[in-house]
Amino acid sequence: MNNIHKLYKQLYKTYGSQGWWPIMGYGYHKNDYSFPRDKNEIFEVCLGSILTQNTTFTSVVKSLQNLQNIGCLSVDTIEAMNEDKLKRAIKPSGYFNQKARYILEFIKFYKSLDGGIPTREELLEVKGIGEETADSILLYGYNRLEFKVDAYTKRVFTHFALVDEKAKYSDIKYLVQDSLKECIKDETELLHTYQEFHALIVEHSKRYYSKKPYGRGCFIKL
DNA sequence: AGCCAGGCTACCG
DNA sequence: CGGTAGCATGGC
Numbered sequence: 468m469n470n471i472h473k474l475y476k477q478l479y480k481t482y483g484s485q486g487w488w489p490i491m492g493y494g495y496h497k498n499d500y501s502f503p504r505d506k507n508e509i510f511e512v513c514l515g516s517i518l519t520q521n522t523t524f525t526s527v528v529k530s531l532q533n534l535q536n537i538g539c540l541s542v543d544t545i546e547a548m549n550e551d552k553l554k555r556a557i558k559p560s561g562y563f564n565q566k567a568r569y570i571l572e573f574i575k576f577y578k579s580l581d582g583g584i585p586t587r588e589e590l591l592e593v594k595g596i597g598e599e600t601a602d603s604i605l606l607y608g609y610n611r612l613e614f615k616v617d618a619y620t621k622r623v624f625t626h627f628a629l630v631d632e633k634a635k636y637s638d639i640k641y642l643v644q645d646s647l648k649e650c651i652k653d654e655t656e657l658l659h660t661y662q663e664f665h666a667l668i669v670e671h672s673k674r675y676y677s678k679k680p681y682g683r684g685c686f687i688k689l
Numbered sequence: 690a691g692c693c694a695g696g697c698t699a700c701c702g
Numbered sequence: 703c704g705g706t707a708g709c710a711t712g713g714c
Binding site: 523 | 692693698
Binding site: 523560565633 | 704712
């Protein structure tokens with residue numbers, strides 16, 4: 468068992484199943500890996516992945532709630548929306564001018580898929596979708612084996628010297644994927660581990676890696 | 690009051 | 703290529 472897997476095990480033992488991705492009207496689904504269940508929920512994950520860029524998820528929930536309240540929480544309804552109305556609805560998540568454009572750009576791409584599964588390369592060509600958002604969509608929307616790295620992940624990994632300060636997104640992503648693949652041979656279990664690991668890192672980091680000095684109070688031992 | 694949040698693009702050297 | 707300003711609201 469390598470240090471990455473050790474970290475995962477300790478986090479899971481501490482916090483348990485996180486049940487990401489949360490879906491509107493259902494919330495988290497701990498120990499239930501049947502999500503997303505349909506195309507609407509897949510799209511909701513994509514939407515949430517864009518809205519949550521550099522923002523807390525509670526703000527994203529407000530935006531999604533706003534959309535739901537005006538009956539616009541679906542691909543076609545958002546596509547048909549007046550852009551200013553869309554901006555008003557997603558205002559709580561911040562960067563609403565950019566994000567409104569990103570969402571509309573993504574919808575064009577999403578419809579061109581015609582129900583198909585996007586590749587990572589295709590997603591990265593869409594304006595507003597960088598590596599983390601692409602992996603978020605793939606991991607939680609399409610159940611693909613693409614680990615999602617975020618600022619917290621880098622912070623925690625740096626704390627434990629699993630990577631150095633100048634590690635790039637891909638360095639961390641493939642370190643995690645390679646490390647977990649060594650220990651977990653079953654693909655379904657591996658997928659759920661990717662999904663839970665990222666969520667667990669966020670849960671742990673909100674407590675111990677949000678304000679400086681990062682890692683104060685962190686009880687994990689590798 | 691100031692810092693941080695489940696980042697990305699554009700533009701710089 | 704790496705580094706950074708700008709984007710914006712909300713919570714603590």
